Amino acid sequence: MNPFKYGAVVEGKNFCHRTALVRQIREHIADKQNILIQGERRIGKTSLIIESINTKNCRHIFVDLMSVKTVDDICKRLLQGLVELEKRSGFLEKIIQNLKHLRPVVSIDPITGGPTLELDISTPQKPDSILETFSVIESVCHGKKTVIVLDEFQDILDLECNNEVLALMRSKIQRQKNISYVFCGSIRKKIDSIFSDISSPFFKSAIPMTIDSIPVDDYFHFIEQKFQIGKRTIDKSLFEKIYQLCDGITGDIQQFCEAIWSITSYKDQVRDKTYNEALLLMFSREQKTYELVIGQITAFQMRCLVALAKLGNVGVTSTAFISKVGQTTPSSVKKAIQRLADIRIIFEVSKRYRFSNPFFKMWLLHKRY
């Protein structure tokens, strides 16, 4: 079985240790501190949190706020988390019935057999429902130390009434002495506007922790052992090439190693040739997506994208970049680059732009666009 997992949270033996970070998170939680975990996409934020809180004595609720659009959505996801924590549904149902507006019903999922929750959505909820929801959480967790993880927290900003919702949440959270909150997010500007903007209700309300790439030596050790399961071998220099290709992004490295594993056999040595073949496999798996992406952008935006693939780490308004794009002005380039960032093909780090998908970049180069 392929030992390289990607696309979902990894735990236990599939989790390359991040000992210091896990220890820090556990310490903050023990001190009842709220923490903010931030880092690039697919770097391993959610896995790190899960690994840190999945211990016998850590009562926790995990709430994924990805793409929340309404107050109902937030309340439902919070309460569903609570339902999963308190499997004693009779007790919980009694408490939840006190929610005047939400009218929740706890039932049993016929497939998983676990409790699930439905809300009355005939009347859209007002931000005040947030207060009621947090009151329920408070009463269920009363006297019991609990950790609440709010993953993809920045997506709350997509609600029209986001400031009101954040203010109400904050007012409740700061009074809950037994509950530690772990906020997690990856769109840096949005997370910054919640936790670093002085006018935000959450300004400086959690200890920030930035998650970086796993150090190359630690990661090599982990990867080497995984390949050893199938008696495959890999040199450190080749692993470094993969690490560089993927800009140290954990999810991309795992995905690439999964491809390498699938084209190698027992006792194979992973070589440069294998690296190239694995790239071709990635291209064939993802080509349809690349074509869809290209279909969304103009010819000029495409020229900018190709220039970025070819030049790599240079400023997009530098002379080298402008002359690579040809016959243009810095302002037109800026606009095109902004559009590429808006549709998440690229993203900005310290005034430089990088591809969200490193294999797409390699494909553009391979196709000689």
Ligand SMILES: Nc1ncnc2c1ncn2[C@@H]1O[C@H](COP(=O)(O)OP(=O)(O)OP(=O)(O)O)[C@@H](O)[C@H]1O
């Ligand atoms: N410590 C780790 N050891 C091995 N693989 C890992 C580790 N952390 C993350 N990964 C890999 O990265 C992928 C993404 O991990 P995870 O979902 O935890 O990241 P994330 O930063 O929360 O991503 P997103 O930005 O999409 O929310 C996983 O599917 C797994 O392949």
Ligand SMILES: [Mg+2]
């Ligand atoms: Mg995540």
